[in-house]
Amino acid sequence: MYVVKRDGRKEPMMFDKITARVRKLCYGLNELVDPVKVAMRVIEGLYDGVTTSELDNLAAEIAATMTTAHPDYARLAARISVSNLHKNTKKSFSEVMTDLYTYVNPRTGKKAPLIADDVYEVITKHKEILDSTIIYNRDFGYDYFGFKTLERSYLLKINGNIAERPQHMLMRVSVGIHLDDIDSVVETYELMSKKYFTHATPTLFNSGTPKPQMSSCFLLTMKDDSIDGIYDTLKQTAKISQSAGGIGLSIHSVRATGSYIAGTNGTSNGIVPMLRVFNDTARYVDQGGGKRKGSFAIYMEPWHADIFDFLELKKNHGKEEMRARDLFYAMWVPDLFMKRVQEDAEWTLMCPNECPGLPDTHSEEFEALYTKYEKEGKGRKTVKARDLWEKILESQIETGTPYMLYKDAANRKSNQKNLGTIKSSNLCTEILEYTSPDEVAVCNLASIALPMFVKNGEFDHKELFRITKRVTKNLNKVIDRNYYPVKEAENSNMRHRPIGLGVQGLADTFIKMRMPFTSDEAKQLNQDIFETLYFAAVTASMEEAKKDGPYSTFKGSPISEGQFQHNLWGIKDTELSGTWDWEKLREDVVKHGVRNSLLVAPMPTASTSQILGNNECFEPYTSNIYTRRVLSGEFIVVNKH
Structure with missing residues (x-):
């Protein structure tokens, strides 16, 4: 043989x-x-x-x-x-990048570089230092599940064969973000290579390539309740999905079934047939060419006349033409609805075409407008609030959706509340951003691996502070270097510059510190970690603002008046750990501003936590041994502690 x-x-x-x-x-x-x-x-x-x-x-x-x-x-x-x-694969980083840059499509014979010109220029200019910085032994630190995930989707391929090593990918990402700021390139590479943090999946996919679309999530609202508006929005979602972005879309403003259409003297078919079109787009346009499925979350307020149909869309039985099972659904709930549920009162369903302005108001203003329409008899139908509530719960039991988000709380506590009414969150509900017909909100994410900060049974807050500042500065560069699939996304991102810092491996951290997940000391550590994270992010953002000026819509935002996120929840600085000087930071922020409107967003880290071998985000362990089915195969996951 x-x-x-x-x-x-x-x-x-x-x-x-x-x-x-x-x-x-x-x-x-x-x-x-x-x-x-x-x-x-x-x-x-x-x-x-x-x-x-x-x-x-x-x-x-x-x-x-x-x-x-x-x-x-x-x-x-x-x-x-x-x-x-x-x-x-080849060992030398610069040689591998040359192979990727000089790639010729074998079918057309045309040059099809996989690395951007400016990035390749930097690599050739500094190849000695970049080649010598890389430590290949660190590739052996990945576990099998993590490595297979990298192999399936993240490492760049030439004619279907993997050309990059994991360390090459990390260096490509670092150069893609920092270009010729070589000190920052080396520092970012070192921290990512030692697994202190990771950028989000789209950043790892696309940084350093000719189309560096590095943002994870996009939030849209319908451009207009018309054929043009709906199909323009559909095109936007397709372009975003093609570039590996996840989507949150609010449809509160789309008229309900049977509503009059002036242009044709006909009536509307409602949201179900429209959402079936979005569903097929999500299936057809996958993220980054087969790297992961297109994913859309659809947001709707409970007063919309089509709400009962909306709640049935993901169910596994019933008429096929009334279902759109590949989308995710979310309720955008005003406080008034919860009051009516509590009081077991009536709830009126309305059509946004006949009762305008409801999606654009919140809290007292919304209540006044809604009750005015009720008194005027403009509603379509009156139901018991609890009947609708039970339908929501039934749908959650059967399908796991809709997600529940609370519109008034989201608007009152947001640092973007000076921009207008926020209409939805994103695909995974970690960010709440303002959207309008000419602004598609974007979020660039990175997550910090918390278990790395446990040193000799103690949690190292100083180190977390230092690394969070570095990551905040990285994400600011990502905003500037990013390729935007739609113009409206660039408008929004340059105006408000939101970033999302998250964590992974909180459960691993508790295990390493020998704390039960639900214990009081774990709760305290959890608060302290996020206080450090937020303090470091605001500090770094303020330092960036000193250099480049605050973000353009800073004036009038809660933070411009010295209101930090915890203050909007009614928590005083004195109730915090006392480790950090919030008062001094407040003075600096009011004086110099901050570079970013939003900073912390604990995202699910579904793929990146597999790669680094941590438990997802801030979740507890679901079980000590379980099997996970993902695109790269089926894997047994064992609690390694």
Whole structure:
């Protein structure tokens, strides 16, 4: 039996070589990891003419299936895969980037560079320092699930073959953000490579490429309640989805079923057929060309006359033409509705075409307008508020949606409340931003890996402060370097410059500190972590404003009047930990301004936490052993603590 080497040579099969290769990669792992066991199972799968690459893949898959015996098997699987990738790729960062830059499409024979001109220029100019900064051994720090995720979607490929190593990707991302500010490039690379933080998935996909679309989420409102408005909005969602952005769309202003259409003297078909079109767009235009599915969240207020149909859209039974199951749904709930539910009172459904202004008002103003329309008898239908409430709960039990967001609270506590009424959140509900027909709100995200800050059983707040400042400055550069799929997104992002700092691995941090997830000391640490995060972000944003001036709509915002986020919730500075000097920061902010309207947004970190091997965002562990099905395959996840 023969085996085919990477350079095409044939060699007789030697079983000892397989065992030796696996054994060599077991250094430092638990003694329960048995290289002979893995090698024996690899030998069972041999055939004549197998390539060494295929042998490595087989060995890695076999080791991964043994994860339930000991979590270190997943590390062994990753080491085999990484070692295989290293043997199949070039070592030098600048050489790999040259290959990507000089790529020629084999079908058309035309140049199709995968790296942007300005980025490539910087790489060639500084190649010595960039090449020597990279530490390839850090690739061996990924677990199997994380590495496979990188391999499936993140590492750039040439003709379907992976060209980059994980360290190359991190350096590409760093250069894409900072260009010729080499000190910042090296610092960003170091921190990402040591797994202190990660930029969001679209930043990792696209930074340094000819179309660097690095933002994660986009929030839209309907351009207009007309054919032009609806299809213009549809085109926007398609362009955003194509560039790997997730979408939150508010449809409160779209007229209800049976509403009169002046242009045709006909009546409207309502939101269901319209949402089926959006549903098919989400399916057709996936993110970044097959890297992940297009995802839209649709927001609606409970007074809309089509609300009962809206709640049925995701259900698995019923008429097919009344369903749009690939979208996510969210309620944008005014306080008045909850009051009526509490009082078991009546609730009136209305059409936004017949009762204008409801989506554009909140709190007392909304209540006044809504009750005025009720008195004037403009409603379509009156129902018991609790009947609608039960329908919402029933839909949540069956489908997991709609998400519940509270319109009045969101508007009263937002630092963007000086811009107008906020109409929705985004796909994963971590940011609340102002949208209008000429502004598509955007958010650039990064998440900080909290377990990295546990040193000798203590949590290092000073280090968290330092790294949060670095990440805040990075995200400001991302806003400036970003490619915007639609003009309206650029308008919004340049005016308000919102950024989203999140966390991952909070549950891992508690475990490392030996704190039960629901204990009082865990609650206290959680508050202290987020206080440090917010304080560092405001500080960095204020320092950026000293340099470049505050964001353009800063005047009139709560923070311009010295109101921090916790103050809007009625929490005084004195109720906080006392570690940080909020009073001094307040003076600086009022004097110099801040560069960003929004700063902290704890996002789900679904893919990036897999890569870094942390538990998702601030969630508890769902179980100590479970299987996750994702695009790159099915993986056993074991609580490694």
